[in-house]
Amino acid sequence: MLTKELNVALDAEGFMTDPSQWTPEIAEMMAVEEGIAPLTERHWQVINWVRQEAASSGEFPSLRAISKRSGVDTKELYELFPKGPARKIARCAGYPKPKGCI
Amino acid sequence: MKRLLILGGGTAGTMVANRLVHELDMAEWQITVVDQDETHYYQPGFLFIPFGAYGKADVMRPKRDYLPREVEVIISEIRLIEPDKNQVQLVKENRTLRYDYLIIATGSHIVPEETPGLMEDEWRKSIFDFYTPDGAVALHHFLRTWQGGRLVLNVAEMPIKCPVAPLEFLFLADAYFQDRNMRDRVELIYATPLSSAFTKPIAARQLGDLLEQKNIKLVTDFNIASVDPDKKAILSYDDQAIEFDLLVSIPTNMGSDVIERSGMGDDLNFVPTEKHTLKARDYDNIFVLGDATNLPSSKAGSVAHFQVDVFIENFMRYLDGLELLPTFDGHANCFIESGHGKGFLIDFNYDVEPLPGMFPMPGIGPFSLLKESRVNHWGKMMFRWTYWNVLLKGKEMPIPAQMSMAGKWQR
Numbered sequence: 001m002l003t004k005e006l007n008v009a010l011d012a013e014g015f016m017t018d019p020s021q022w023t024p025e026i027a028e029m030m031a032v033e034e035g036i037a038p039l040t041e042r043h044w045q046v047i048n049w050v051r052q053e054a055a056s057s058g059e060f061p062s063l064r065a066i067s068k069r070s071g072v073d074t075k076e077l078y079e080l081f082p083k084g085p086a087r088k089i090a091r092c093a094g095y096p097k098p099k100g101c102i
Numbered sequence: 103m104k105r106l107l108i109l110g111g112g113t114a115g116t117m118v119a120n121r122l123v124h125e126l127d128m129a130e131w132q133i134t135v136v137d138q139d140e141t142h143y144y145q146p147g148f149l150f151i152p153f154g155a156y157g158k159a160d161v162m163r164p165k166r167d168y169l170p171r172e173v174e175v176i177i178s179e180i181r182l183i184e185p186d187k188n189q190v191q192l193v194k195e196n197r198t199l200r201y202d203y204l205i206i207a208t209g210s211h212i213v214p215e216e217t218p219g220l221m222e223d224e225w226r227k228s229i230f231d232f233y234t235p236d237g238a239v240a241l242h243h244f245l246r247t248w249q250g251g252r253l254v255l256n257v258a259e260m261p262i263k264c265p266v267a268p269l270e271f272l273f274l275a276d277a278y279f280q281d282r283n284m285r286d287r288v289e290l291i292y293a294t295p296l297s298s299a300f301t302k303p304i305a306a307r308q309l310g311d312l313l314e315q316k317n318i319k320l321v322t323d324f325n326i327a328s329v330d331p332d333k334k335a336i337l338s339y340d341d342q343a344i345e346f347d348l349l350v351s352i353p354t355n356m357g358s359d360v361i362e363r364s365g366m367g368d369d370l371n372f373v374p375t376e377k378h379t380l381k382a383r384d385y386d387n388i389f390v391l392g393d394a395t396n397l398p399s400s401k402a403g404s405v406a407h408f409q410v411d412v413f414i415e416n417f418m419r420y421l422d423g424l425e426l427l428p429t430f431d432g433h434a435n436c437f438i439e440s441g442h443g444k445g446f447l448i449d450f451n452y453d454v455e456p457l458p459g460m461f462p463m464p465g466i467g468p469f470s471l472l473k474e475s476r477v478n479h480w481g482k483m484m485f486r487w488t489y490w491n492v493l494l495k496g497k498e499m500p501i502p503a504q505m506s507m508a509g510k511w512q513r
């Protein structure tokens with residue numbers, strides 16, 4: 001994994017465990033690993049919104065929240081981050097794996 | 103007189119009312135419960151209605167019979183909660199109720215309108231739910247004459263209440279069609295937004311194996327965008343299509359509309375709640391119990407019961423001016439029906455996933471954990487009696503509120 005070479009804490013599945021270590025370069029590398037590079041302006045709109053939201057509310061937003069309030073709707077989220085947008089967004093934004101509900 | 107108001111007289115609201123009248127000095131307190139529906143539904147029983155094991159009457163009782171005599175009960179829709187004024191507006195007679203403390207227990211319900219196409223022409227013709235009594239009864243009528251085909255069970259979106267119910271439905275359906283000698287004419291498909299059969303890895307593996315043994319096809323990461331009623335297909339956001347002859351849907355689950363109207367909820371109208379104390383995040387005299395919270399614990403009756411246990415102790419401390427203890431650990435304890443008179447039991451919390459082992463229960467158990475057995479099935483069937491007679495009435499259950507590791511096998 002590319003991200004192994006960075007000096008940031010990752011869990012077994014390659015999610016960052018400390019969002020404060022995140023840099024935009026990390027997002028680009030995660031995107032390569034997730035097969036969605038290069039990141040476009042629309043990707044960044046999502047990543048930036050999610051980071052802001054997570055920082056202010058203390059919780060990683062749900063996909064529903066992202067589609068309602070980031071300015072990118074669900075259909076487009078699936079185009080930008082195909083097959084499991086929540087996990088791909090979390091990786092690019094430098095957050096731990098979103099906890100599926102139980 | 104101090105006023106305590108309970109919104110919602112379902113599982114959590116009823117349990118907490120029964121406990122509070124014993125704990126509080128009723129000469130000093132006035133407790134009021136508001137609910138829009140006179141009938142208490144035993145929701146776990148809905149699962150059995152499509153297969154004819156229970157009828158509607160088996161799951162309905164008058165709410166008043168289960169609420170203590172000492173509390174005032176008002177049957178009315180709640181229009182608005184005004185936390186800044188410590189008051190609640192009701193629809194009936196435009197009444198306004200003031201409170202010193204508020205408990206929100208307004209639960210969750212399905213919202214099929216969230217998925218385009220679900221409620222169009224095929225609704226209740228070839229598309230059903232079993233999360234409402236009417237849906238479960240309609241599905242029962244349909245199944246009685248169904249000649250077979252492809253049954254697709256779809257979970258629209260997480261979280262849903264009773265997250266094991268979709269699996270139980272499929273296991274029971276497999277057994278039901280076998281008993282009717284038509285299993286070979288029915289294809290069973292489970293389309294879920296999750297990445298495996300269940301959210302927790304060890305249980306997901308066990309339950310996934312069971313699906314395979316029972317020849318139930320699992321389609322993971324399926325996020326439904328819409329239903330095409332003409333083509334009879336469900337469509338995902340990434341353009342997969344699954345055709346069906348019979349669609350059993352678990353639509354999006356949301357909190358009560360009054361939470362949205364009052365501006366107190368998240369995107370699904372669940373109330374932001376402190377994870378370990380059950381106090382509303384934004385208000386110091388409001389607590390949230392049961393399905394109405396936004397917590398990552400299961401939305402289940404057993405969880406509501408453990409929450410009430412923890413809440414009562416904490417609330418008494420709170421009234422005495424002590425700080426709240428972080429005692430709620432997300433404990434859940436669920437029987438899973440697996441068909442042909444057998445069942446599983448899983449026991450877990452926020453941090454510990456369901457593990458195999460034996461679950462000790464004085465007088466009744468032990469129940470085997472994460473493993474099929476007949477005793478577990480009887481546990482589930484007994485649960486209906488326990489629900490009405492022990493759980494709702496707030497009597498002591500032989501299970502502690504916090505999860506215990508006793509009997510669990512750890513690696």
Ligand SMILES: Cc1cc2nc3c(=O)[nH]c(=O)nc-3n(C[C@H](O)[C@H](O)[C@H](O)COP(=O)(O)OP(=O)(O)OC[C@H]3O[C@@H](n4cnc5c(N)ncnc54)[C@H](O)[C@@H]3O)c2cc1C
Nearest residue numbers: 110112113114138145146180209264358392393402403404
């Ligand atoms: C098919 C199915 C199977 C299940 N199986 C199990 C199981 O095996 N084990 C288990 O533990 N749990 C199971 N559950 C889940 C369990 O039933 C719920 O988690 C539990 O009932 C939640 O309790 P509650 O008090 O939070 O909500 P509810 O019991 O749903 O009560 C909410 C109450 O609030 C009232 N209300 C809401 N909004 C308003 C308003 N605006 N005005 C007035 N009144 C309002 C409603 O009328 C309702 O009476 C199952 C659920 C379903 C649907």
